[in-house]
Amino acid sequence: MLSSEIRQKFLNFFEKRGHAVIPSASLVPNKSDSSVLFTTAGMQPLVPYLMGNPHPAGKRLVNIQKCVRTQDIDEVGDNTHDTFFEMLGNWSLGDYFKEEAIQWSYELLTSKEEGFGLDINRLHVTVFEGDEYAPRDDESAKIWEKIGIPKEKIKYLGAADNWWPARKTDFNWTGPTGPCTEMFYDDVEIWNDVFMEYSAENGKITGKLSQKNVDTGAGLERLAMVLQGKDNIFDTDLFSSIMSAAGSRIVADHIRTACFMIADGVTPSNTDRGYILRRLLRRAYVRNKDLGPVIDAVINHTSYKGLYTFSPDTQEVIAQELEKFKKALDAGLKQIEKGEDPFILFTSFGLPLEIIEEVTKIDRAKFEKQMAEHKRLSSVSGEQKFKK
Ligand code: SER
Numbered sequence: 001m002l003s004s005e006i007r008q009k010f011l012n013f014f015e016k017r018g019h020a021v022i023p024s025a026s027l028v029p030n031k032s033d034s035s036v037l038f039t040t041a042g043m044q045p046l047v048p049y050l051m052g053n054p055h056p057a058g059k060r061l062v063n064i065q066k067c068v069r070t071q072d073i074d075e076v077g078d079n080t081h082d083t084f085f086e087m088l089g090n091w092s093l094g095d096y097f098k099e100e101a102i103q104w105s106y107e108l109l110t111s112k113e114e115g116f117g118l119d120i121n122r123l124h125v126t127v128f129e130g131d132e133y134a135p136r137d138d139e140s141a142k143i144w145e146k147i148g149i150p151k152e153k154i155k156y157l158g159a160a161d162n163w164w165p166a167r168k169t170d171f172n173w174t175g176p177t178g179p180c181t182e183m184f185y186d187d188v189e190i191w192n193d194v195f196m197e198y199s200a201e202n203g204k205i206t207g208k209l210s211q212k213n214v215d216t217g218a219g220l221e222r223l224a225m226v227l228q229g230k231d232n233i234f235d236t237d238l239f240s241s242i243m244s245a246a247g248s249r250i251v252a253d254h255i256r257t258a259c260f261m262i263a264d265g266v267t268p269s270n271t272d273r274g275y276i277l278r279r280l281l282r283r284a285y286v287r288n289k290d291l292g293p294v295i296d297a298v299i300n301h302t303s304y305k306g307l308y309t310f311s312p313d314t315q316e317v318i319a320q321e322l323e324k325f326k327k328a329l330d331a332g333l334k335q336i337e338k339g340e341d342p343f344i345l346f347t348s349f350g351l352p353l354e355i356i357e358e359v360t361k362i363d364r365a366k367f368e369k370q371m372a373e374h375k376r377l378s379s380v381s382g383e384q385k386f387k388k
Contacts, residue, residue, distance in 0.1 A: 001116070001227045003220060003238045003303045007064055007088065010218070013108050013115060014062035022063045024086075024308075027264040028273065035174070037259075037273050038068035042089035043164075043176075043194075043215045049093050050176035050196055050213045057096040064088050064220070066260060066308070070276050077249040080188065081234035083256035083280065085113045086220040101193045101214040102143045105183060107190070116227055122186050125149055128163060128179030129156035132203040134198065137162075140181045159373030164194040164215070167283055174205040176213060185226045191218040229353060238303055245293040246284075254280040258318065259298040263310045268321040278321065279352075286329075286358040287324050292319075329359065343370045 001009075011021050022175050025045035027038050039045060042065035049055040065087045075081040085107060092101065108115040109123065121261040125144050130136030159167035164180045196213040198205050224236040232240060234249045239256075246252035261277050268278040296317060299310040311317070332349040336342055340361045345351045353371070356362060 001224075003224045003236065004307075006116070006220060006223055006227060007086075007307075009115065009255065010088045011062055011064070014060075014104070016114075017060070017104065018297070019060040020057035022057050022061050024064055027068055028266065029262060030160065030325075037276065040067055040069050041064065041065070041165075042067070042087045042091075042217050043179075043196075046093075046215070047175050049091075050209070050215065051199070052094070052210045055093055059093045061091040061093070061107035063091075066264075068257060073279075076253045077304040079111070079234075080222060080225070082221060082233060082253045082257075084253070084260050088198070088218045088220055088223070089216050090214070091216070092212075094213060097212050097214060098193075098195055099141055099143055101195070101216060102126070102181065103142060104148050105191055105193055105216065109183065109185075116223070118185060120148060123149065124153035124155070124184050126155045126157045126162055126182045126184070126379065128181070129158050131159055133159075134179055137179050137181065137195075140179075140193075140195075141203050144181070148357060164196075165246060170242065171200075173200045174202055175200060176209055176215075178213075179206070188222055188226055189219075190222050190226060193195055236342045238301075241301060242297045244293060245297040246288060248287055250289070251284045251294060253286045254284040254296050255294045255318075258310070259310055259314055262314050263308065264316050267317060281318060281321055282325055282351075282355055283358075285325060286355055291322070310323075333360065341370075343367060345376065346371070367380070 015021055018138055023041060029036060029039055029044060033044065033047070036044065042063060045065070055061065066084070067087050068084050070083050073083060076083055076125065090104070109118045110120050111117065112252055127140045127144070128134065136156065144154050145151060157195050162180050162182065163177070165171065165173045165177060174195040176198070177200045178194055178198050180192050182189055184189040196214040196215050198357040199207060199209050221233040221236065221238055224238055225231070225233045225293060228236050230236055234243055234252060239252055241250045242256055243249070246255060258277055259274070260282050266273045266277050268274050268281060270278070288294070299314055309386045311323040327353070332351070335344060342356060342360050345356045345360070347354070353367065
């Protein structure tokens with residue numbers, strides 16, 4: 001099943017069950033939302049409605065949201081991580097709750113007629129184990145059991161796994177939140193149903209919301225992987241033409257993400273969003289100098305035709321950025337050839353270690369020592385400046 005069919009099946013399934021199809025919001029969050037640089041989940045643009053504001057399209061919504069998560073940048077290249085992905089989601093804004101949400105997830109995953117026809121025997125799920133803020137989610141577990149998932153395939157996990165946004169040590173979320181139940185096909189996490197009935201402020205659960213919501217998220221790339229019988233996302237139809245041009249997963253991923261960022265108005269720069277785009281482009285460039293065909297493969301991808309519009313300037317924006325980078329890089333490398341310490345690539349050319357390691361041989365232990373010393377010196381001079 002091609003990715004375009006997966007999208008269509010998902011939307012049709014929920015449309016038939018009373019959901020209004022809404023378009024993807026931009027990858028660049030609204031000005032009023034300064035909590036993240038990029039939209040990282042389908043929930044983000046919908047926060048005001050999960051908090052109780054009425055949505056113009058109603059209480060049942062379905063969408064495909066473009067997302068970027070760059071905290072996983074170092075995991076890109078393994079089988080299931082990418083920096084850009086599409087998240088399929090159905091939403092209840094104070095309408096249906098656990099029973100319908102779980103039943104529909106199950107139906108869509110396993111139904112041969114209306115859904116993806118996955119094998120129920122390869123499905124297992126997790127539910128929230130409970131803590132001081134919220135009880136054990138026996139209700140969800142019971143619904144799964146009733147559906148036919150055997151007890152031993154229903155695992156209880158804590159707030160780091162079965163709460164959204166995940167309650168880990170860095171949990172500082174303000175907004176709607178709640179326990180979730182996750183679905184796995186063999187070992188691949190394919191869908192997450194979040195039951196948002198709590199609210200959080202600066203990482204503290206403060207109480208219940210005025211309404212009970214459902215936020216679900218299924219990664220299109222992972223669904224495609226499972227439905228196309230692949231063991232990694234880069235072998236799915238979403239990546240195959242891009243991979244042929246890119247030659248490596250990192251290049252394919254980063255250029256795909258860069259094209260989507262540029263489509264939403266991001267330009268390379270030294271700060272925030274622009275810096276993330278710059279890093280992606282540089283990381284790609286040091287691995288593949290011929291990025292034009294990779295960009296073409298993304299913007300002409302059949303799965304994106306009619307759905308997303310890329311900037312007509314994509315090639316130019318990337319070429320100009322990399323031209324500047326190439327000049328700086330060449331100048332730096334020339335100096336190293338003349339005997340300069342590779343550390344100047346960091347101090348004089350502003351290249352991060354991850355790039356330097358790609359372009360020249362370094363003694364990592366020595367380099368790290370130099371970095372520590374450099375940091376110490378700059379903080380000392382910073383303190384002195386501050387004293388004056
Ligand atoms: N927000 C949840 C997630 O990202 C479900 O949509 O998993």
